[in-house]
Amino acid sequence: MEREIWETKGKSLVVGKLPTGCQLCIDGKKMVLFITGLCTAKCFYCPLSEKRRWKDVIYANERKITKIEEAIEEAKIMKAEGTGITGGDPLIVLPRTIKAIKLLKNEFGEEHHIHLYTNAIHLTREKAIKMKKAGLDELRIHPIRTRDIYKVAIGKKAKLTTGIEIPAIPGREEEIKRMLKKLEKLKADFININELEFSSTNALNLKMRGLKLKDGSITAVEGSEEEAIRILEWAAKNTNLNVHYCPSRLKDQVQLKNRLKRRALQIALKHEKITDEGLIIKGIIEVKEKISLNDVYNKILNKYKLSEEEIIINKSKRRIETSIETAVKIAKDKKLNKILNIFIIEEYPTDQRLEVTRTPLSK
Numbered sequence: 001m002e003r004e005i006w007e008t009k010g011k012s013l014v015v016g017k018l019p020t021g022c023q024l025c026i027d028g029k030k031m032v033l034f035i036t037g038l039c040t041a042k043c044f045y046c047p048l049s050e051k052r053r054w055k056d057v058i059y060a061n062e063r064k065i066t067k068i069e070e071a072i073e074e075a076k077i078m079k080a081e082g083t084g085i086t087g088g089d090p091l092i093v094l095p096r097t098i099k100a101i102k103l104l105k106n107e108f109g110e111e112h113h114i115h116l117y118t119n120a121i122h123l124t125r126e127k128a129i130k131m132k133k134a135g136l137d138e139l140r141i142h143p144i145r146t147r148d149i150y151k152v153a154i155g156k157k158a159k160l161t162t163g164i165e166i167p168a169i170p171g172r173e174e175e176i177k178r179m180l181k182k183l184e185k186l187k188a189d190f191i192n193i194n195e196l197e198f199s200s201t202n203a204l205n206l207k208m209r210g211l212k213l214k215d216g217s218i219t220a221v222e223g224s225e226e227e228a229i230r231i232l233e234w235a236a237k238n239t240n241l242n243v244h245y246c247p248s249r250l251k252d253q254v255q256l257k258n259r260l261k262r263r264a265l266q267i268a269l270k271h272e273k274i275t276d277e278g279l280i281i282k283g284i285i286e287v288k289e290k291i292s293l294n295d296v297y298n299k300i301l302n303k304y305k306l307s308e309e310e311i312i313i314n315k316s317k318r319r320i321e322t323s324i325e326t327a328v329k330i331a332k333d334k335k336l337n338k339i340l341n342i343f344i345i346e347e348y349p350t351d352q353r354l355e356v357t358r359t360p361l362s363k
């Protein structure tokens with residue numbers, strides 16, 4: 001009997017049940033713990049950035065860290081309800097991965113849902129059991145070699161919810177359908193199909209294989225979404241599997257936005273506002289050369305009768321920060337204008353607070 005295809009609130013498509021890890025991810029409630037960039041697979045479509053690809057670096061969300069304990073801090077800042085451990089291949093640094101799983105479960109309790117991605121090249125029964133014992137909930141295998149598909153059985157035996165996650169590479173439809181039939185026999189809990197995406201590091205490889213950018217998108221590969229939907233429709237008729245198609249727009253427009261908003265809500269200071277995109281917007285005041293930042297700060301504080309919460313000195317960026325309304329007022333002050341550069345800026349609510357836009361107010 002043909003099953004129904006339904007749409008999630010993130011506008012991804014599902015036949016059957018949506019994996020728990022994906023539910024929390026769509027809501028932006030999961031921290032992304034990039035545990036290492038090391039990986040032996042070297043896929044031609046690997047999207048990792050130059051900074052991460054095949055390097056032993058750790059990131060908790062966008063924050064580069066050196067100790068796993070710092071990931072706990074990041075999870076607290078964004079009030080994470082779960083964590084997705086990714087890489088690279090987390091199994092290459094198994095002791096680190098186990099430590100992270102244990103720390104997260106100890107700190108946030110059993111209900112903190114943890115899923116982990118691996119290409120399964122290095123997956124063994126012992127490793128799966130170790131991860132389960134540490135507290136792992138869900139295993140997502142991204143099989144590079146056909147034989148690794150069968151490792152779903154290893155995850156299931158270790159009592160981990162186990163599924164497969166693959167990109168929809170145009171031209172591989174029949175191969176993927178055959179894989180789905182095998183997965184049904186293996187009783188895989190789910191299969192996630194992602195829209196294939198261009199990144200700065202894989203663009204040349206994708207182009208060499210004749211793949212093109214989809215019209216109107218800056219990352220999605222032409223034909224990938226159509227192929228994924230055909231597979232989903234086929235799976236609805238021919239299998240009992242839980243299949244989820246995750247479009248690239250979900251990552252940027254829903255998952256990332258929700259995660260940024262969550263972090264912004266926790267870190268925004270009184271003078272900062274949060275935009276619909278999850279960015280922080282505020283006024284900044286830069287002082288022209290040789291004038292003391294403290295003197296200008298005190299002058300503005302007194303002249304506009306502001307509280308110390310309404311205006312602050314950002315020492316590391318050598319500037320004064322305030323609300324948009326105050327910045328607009330100060331920009332109208334001809335005397336101050338001569339010695340100041342005033343802007344409205346938008347920045348990511350990440351550790352580095354990367355600036356995205358800067359609009360000048362002063363002349």
Ligand code: SF4
Nearest residue numbers: 039041042043046088
């Ligand atoms: S398995 Fe993942 S991290 Fe490793 S090369 Fe392939 S896409 Fe990149």
